[in-house]
Amino acid sequence: MRFPRLTRFLGNPWVQDIALVIPFMIVGGFALAYTLTRPDSVSPLSPALLLLTSLPLVWRRRHPLAVAAVVVTLEIGGLLLAGPNGFFVGLQAMIALYTVGRHRSGRVVLFTGLAAGLAYATPVMIRDYDPARPFVVITSIVFSMLLPFVSLGVGQFARLRGELKQRRQAEMREEAIRGERRRIARELHDVVAHHLSVINALVGGARTVLPPEPAEAREALEAAEQSARQALSEMRQLLQVLRADTADGPDAATGVGASRLPELVEKSGNASLHVHGEPVQLPTAVDHAVYRVVQEALTNTRKHAPGSRAGVRLAYLSQAVEVEVVDDGSPGKNAAAGSGFGLGGMAERVALCGGRLETGPRPRGGFRVYALLPLERA
Structure with missing residues (x-):
């Protein structure tokens, strides 16, 4: 677009809305001036009515019901006083009723149509009723009651058309997101998962041909093989999430979350778990963050303070969930954990959930990892 400011x-x-009202005001102003200079030509009531019924249309989108009530009331007053002949009398009411149909729905539109129809039928009955021919006025009454529903119906049609357009645009955006997720899944499968499989195979082959004497090397290779196998498993779970059509589908779970903490703590072999509060269903992002915080903290404990014990505390609060992992290792050994990439990734994951992360050595020895994850923002 060459003129974005002008477009906005x-x-x-x-x-x-002001541009819509300006032509009515110009025509009404000239007509009123003409009738005032030539009082014997046309009554000034009609152009004055045109001005009065046009001005409220400026607020038609903010207060559609109030504007429609004001415009219809003024127009009915003009019909009773000056008759049906006037400058654009009736067009303003049609615009106001169209706005009600465009921005309201359901019973509001129905009751507005009934009220406007009865309001228009009343002056028609008073003005056109003839005792000698009582049935002639019925046609005028029916037409007066149906005319408001025409404007309201056009507004409802425009409303439904706009909602369908927004729904199509939302579906297109979701389809684009799903396509991007599938593309990322293909990249992960073709590149990362392939290299992890190669690493796992090489480590396993090296372990099988290694002599039994160097026990430390064999244990290191076994740990590397197990880590590679676990990374492959989690990679497959991540691919299932990326390939899932919706976040609420059966494939949306990655297999990690607060419910898996007992199994994680048991596998670590050096930790205990304490849960406080009534467990609740956590949002997906928070659920994953809880598991990853504990997993990374226990990994750092085994890496930087081997042989120490760790305590995991999970507390369910009214509007948040707390996670704390404390070990009894020496401060000197655990201080190195704060400089690794694991704590950086942990901080990013907690920040994405709108939470707060605190890490650092304890005064009496050991290391502490604390995360507070709000539930409302997630």
């Missing part, structure tokens, strides 16, 4: 200005609802 013209797209402003205030500008559009």
Whole structure:
């Protein structure tokens, strides 16, 4: 777009409504001036009515019901006083009723149509009723009651059309997101998962041909093989999430979460778990963050303070969940954990959930990892 500021200005609802009213005001102003200079030609009531019924249309989108009530009331008053002949009398009411149908729905539109129809039928009956021919006025009454529903119906049609357009656009955005997720899944499968499989195979082959004497090397290779196998398993679970059509589908779970903490703590062999509060269903992002915080903290404990014990505390609060992992290792050994990439990734994951992360050595020895994850923002 060559003129973005002009486009934004013209797209402003205030500008559009003022532009709609200006022609009515110009025509009404000239007509009123003409009738005032030539009082014997036409009554000034009609152009004055045109001005009075046009001005409220500026607020038609903000207060559609109030504007429709004011415009219809003024128009009915003009019909009773000056008759049906006037400058654009009736068009303003149609615009106001169209706005009600465009921005309201259901019973509000139905009751507005009934009220406007009865209001228009009343002056028609008073003005056109003839005792000698009582059935002639029925046609005028029916037409007066149906006319408001025409404007309301057009507004409802425009409303439904706009909602369908927004729904199509939302579906297109979701389809684009799903396509991008599938593309990322293909990249992960073709590159990362392939290299992890190669690493696992090489480590396993090296372990099988290694002599039994160097026990430490064999244990290191076994740990590397197990880590590679676990990384492959989690990679497959991640691919299932990326390939899932919706976040609520059966494939949305990655297999990690607060419910898996007992199994994680048991596998670590050097930790205990304490749960406080009534467990609740956590949002997916928070559920994954809880598991990853504990997993990374226990991994750092085994890496930087081997042989120490760790305590895991999970507390369910009213609007948040707390995770704390404390070990009894020496401060000197655990201080190195704060400089690794694991704590950085942990901080990013907690920040994405709108939470707070605290890590650092304890005064009496050991290391502490604490995370507070709010539930409302997640």
